[in-house]
Amino acid sequence: MLDDDLPPDPIGAALLRGDVLAELCPSRAILRQTTTRWAVLCLVALRRGEMRFSELRRGIGGISERMLARTLQDLAGHGLVTRTSHPVVPPHVDYALTPLGHDLAERVEALTRWIELNLARFPPASRGEEG
C-alpha cells in the first residue's frame, strides 16, 4: 500500500474499512455514484484547477448543460466539489475539487490516463473500429 493511500484518521477509517465486493457495503454505493460516466470526466477536468461552469462545459466534450449541472450538484453532495459564487456583474460561479475530491480524482485520472496510453492494446472493436 502506498503511503498516500493512508487516510488521515487510520483508527476511525479501520472501523469503517469497506469492501466493494460486499453487497451492502457503503463503499459500493460511493463507487457507483462517484464514478458515473459524467462524474469521472468532471473529476478529471477539475484536476486542472478551479473552473467556471462554461469552461467545464467546453472542456468535457459532449456534456449537456443539464447533465453538467446535475453532475456538479451530485459531486458537491458527496463532498467532492465546492461551488463559489462571485458577487460581480455579470455573476459567475467557480467549481473546484475539495481535498477529498482531489484525492479521488487522482485515482480516477490514473485509470483514465492508463486507458488513454494503452488504447492500442485493446481489440479494434473496443475502440469502435470494425474488427
Add this chain to the structure above:
Amino acid sequence: MLDDDLPPDPIGAALLRGDVLAELCPSRAILRQTTTRWAVLCLVALRRGEMRFSELRRGIGGISERMLARTLQDLAGHGLVTRTSHPVVPPHVDYALTPLGHDLAERVEALTRWIELNLARFPPASRGEEG
C-alpha cells in the same frame, strides 16, 4: 508518470494516445464499457487469481447469474478476461485476467481500495446513512 504506465509499444501508442475529455475519442467508449458497475467488481475479484464461475458469483455480492455471464462475456470481448473450459466430468470453466486485464484491474483496484479506506471521509448521506 510511473514507469509501469508506459505501454509496451510507446510509438504505436503515442499515435493512438487518447483523450477521455474528447467526445469521439475511443478511450471514452473503452472507459465506459470496461468500468460498468459489475465489470469493476469482476476485475477486482479476478485480481485474486483464476476462478470458476460459481466462485466468482459467490465472491461478488449481489450479482445475478445472468449479469455475471454477460459481464464476463463483455470483458472477454475487450480482451481483458480469458475463459478456459476443462473437459472433465462435471465440466467446469475457469476465468482469469489477461495481461491487459491485469493492468487495467490494478488501476481499478487502486481506486476501489482508496474508497474502501476513505469511507469515513465521505458525508453520512453518501454512505447511505441519514444525514
